[in-house]
Amino acid sequence: MKQLFYFILLIAGFSSIHSCKDLVDEEGNPLLDLNNTGGLTGPRALYREITDKDTIAEYRYSGLLLNTVITDSASITNVMYSGDKISQINFNGFLDLDGNSKLDKDSISFERLLTYNNTGRLEKITEKRSVFRRPPPVPPATTPGPQTLLEETTSMYQIKYTATTGKLESIRMEKGPAGASFNSFTETTYTYVGDNISKVVKHYGPIAGGTPGPVDRKYSYEYYAYDNEISPFTLLPWAYKISRLLNTDFNDKESLILSPNNPKRWSFTDLTPPIPNPIVKSTNYVYDPQTYMTKGFGINYIYKPQ
Numbered sequence: 001m002k003q004l005f006y007f008i009l010l011i012a013g014f015s016s017i018h019s020c021k022d023l024v025d026e027e028g029n030p031l032l033d034l035n036n037t038g039g040l041t042g043p044r045a046l047y048r049e050i051t052d053k054d055t056i057a058e059y060r061y062s063g064l065l066l067n068t069v070i071t072d073s074a075s076i077t078n079v080m081y082s083g084d085k086i087s088q089i090n091f092n093g094f095l096d097l098d099g100n101s102k103l104d105k106d107s108i109s110f111e112r113l114l115t116y117n118n119t120g121r122l123e124k125i126t127e128k129r130s131v132f133r134r135p136p137p138v139p140p141a142t143t144p145g146p147q148t149l150l151e152e153t154t155s156m157y158q159i160k161y162t163a164t165t166g167k168l169e170s171i172r173m174e175k176g177p178a179g180a181s182f183n184s185f186t187e188t189t190y191t192y193v194g195d196n197i198s199k200v201v202k203h204y205g206p207i208a209g210g211t212p213g214p215v216d217r218k219y220s221y222e223y224y225a226y227d228n229e230i231s232p233f234t235l236l237p238w239a240y241k242i243s244r245l246l247n248t249d250f251n252d253k254e255s256l257i258l259s260p261n262n263p264k265r266w267s268f269t270d271l272t273p274p275i276p277n278p279i280v281k282s283t284n285y286v287y288d289p290q291t292y293m294t295k296g297f298g299i300n301y302i303y304k305p306q
Contacts, residue, residue: 043306046235086239099250125157152178196259218271223263232301233257
């Protein structure tokens with residue numbers, strides 16, 4: 001029954017992904033036309049992230065609150081609230097778990113519960129995740145069988161802020177098989193220039209008998225040459241953006257979404273080898289008259305009136 005429900009969700013999401021040339025939202029409101037330099041005036045919401053060929057993310061709202069995100073291959077993220085704070089995030093779909101820029105064929109389903117401290121800051125996220133895979137065909141059959149449960153895991157994320165500035169300082173994750181002890185961890189730290197993220201370093205290691213072992217992998221992401229214009233991601237909830245970074249081990253490359261401005265260059269470095277070899281990417285941004293960024297790194301950002 002769970003698999004049938006998951007399949008229905010995917011079909012519903014697929015049918016709701018429209019052509020990137022569709023410049024009205026689901027309620028018929030006009031969007032920011034890529035060929036119209038007039039832009040929007042007044043309050044706005046981020047509606048789509050698109051390339052020249054495809055829609056890679058579409059944001060749906062209930063009033064002013066983000067409630068659904070539809071991404072690659074009709075993957076669906078549902079966002080739930082307690083008052084005005086996000087309390088739960090559920091995902092069904094496909095992710096690029098190995099960081100090779102291609103979606104894995106294994107389907108993912110996870111539920112995240114978000115906890116806040118007495119000052120209202122997000123401080124903990126717990127996750128239950130299931131991975132489903134289609135087994136290869138058994139002769140004489142020629143098609144794979146139905147998706148079956150491959151593994152279940154439980155993760156806990158602890159989020160810390162600096163005492164002096166209140167900025168995000170680190171996220172520590174501990175993970176293990178469902179119903180068993182944690183057997184691995186990651187520790188991600190954040191450095192700033194002004195209010196913008198300038199560097200993210202992520203450590204990976206094992207846990208044995210409740211004790212963290214030595215770090216066996218270490219990656220760095222750096223962001224340079226920030227502009228003074230407005231990032232599209234300032235329009236999305238902070239808790240959703242943090243959750244988005246946790247989707248895979250390699251989503252930290254998207255840490256620029258936490259910044260109010262836009263970096264014109266970023267780099268990735270595997271710090272594990274004796275001589276690291278960074279990979280650097282750069283872009284020239286396009287903005288609208290209200291100084292919101294509308295294009296960068298090959299992605300167009302479409303807005304809708306709020």
